[in-house]
Amino acid sequence: MYEGIVQDLIDELGKLPGIGPKSAQRIAFHLLDADDAAVRRLAEVLVTVKDTVRFCEICGNVSAEETCRICTDPRRTDEVICVVEESKDIVAIEKIREFKGRYHVLGGAIDPIGGVGPNDLRITQLMSRLGSGETTEVILALDPNIEGEATSAYLSRLLGPLELSVTRLASGLPVGGDLDYADEMTLGRAFLGRRTV
Numbered sequence: 001m002y003e004g005i006v007q008d009l010i011d012e013l014g015k016l017p018g019i020g021p022k023s024a025q026r027i028a029f030h031l032l033d034a035d036d037a038a039v040r041r042l043a044e045v046l047v048t049v050k051d052t053v054r055f056c057e058i059c060g061n062v063s064a065e066e067t068c069r070i071c072t073d074p075r076r077t078d079e080v081i082c083v084v085e086e087s088k089d090i091v092a093i094e095k096i097r098e099f100k101g102r103y104h105v106l107g108g109a110i111d112p113i114g115g116v117g118p119n120d121l122r123i124t125q126l127m128s129r130l131g132s133g134e135t136t137e138v139i140l141a142l143d144p145n146i147e148g149e150a151t152s153a154y155l156s157r158l159l160g161p162l163e164l165s166v167t168r169l170a171s172g173l174p175v176g177g178d179l180d181y182a183d184e185m186t187l188g189r190a191f192l193g194r195r196t197v
C-alpha cells in the first residue's frame, strides 16, 4: 500500500478493464514521472469525453450529435441492420468496408452471472426500429463467446416471428474473445459468409 492519493490513483486505474494491480502500479508511476502538461491533457480529455460524448438516439452508437453519422448518412439504409454489443464492434465491421446498412448497439450481452438480462440491453429500441417494416435482414454480429451466444439465441427467438431474415456471422472467428479480436480478413469472411438462423 502506498500513502494516500498515490494508492487512490492505483485503485482507480485498477478498476479499468484489462488493468491488473501490477499494470495499475506501473501506469501510476508513469504518470507521476510524466511532465505536467501531458498529465493535464489526459485529465482534460477524460473530463471532456464524459461531458460531450453522447449516444445516438437511434442506434446507441457513441456520437457527437443527437444522431450518429451512420444513422444520418443518406447513402446507407435501414434495409439491413447489424446488431452489435458495443460501439467498438462498429469500428471493426466498418474497417472491412462491406456493409452499407445501419447498426444497432445493444450495450452489452446477456450474462446471467454478471446480472445482465434482456431488459438491461437496448432490445426494446431494436424492436421499435424494426416496426417500421423497412428492414429485410437483421445480422446478429455478437461476440463469439458464451454471452454473445446466449444473446444471439434470445434474439433469434424474438425475431423469428417477424417477416425478415435473421442471419449470423459464419463461424471462424476466434472463439471466446471479442468480435474485434478478429483480424479484418477473418471478420470480412465471417461477415460475407453469414447464414440464416
Ligand SMILES: [Zn+2]
Pocket: 056, 057, 058, 059, 060, 061, 067, 068, 069, 070, 071, 072
Ligand atoms: Zn446511430
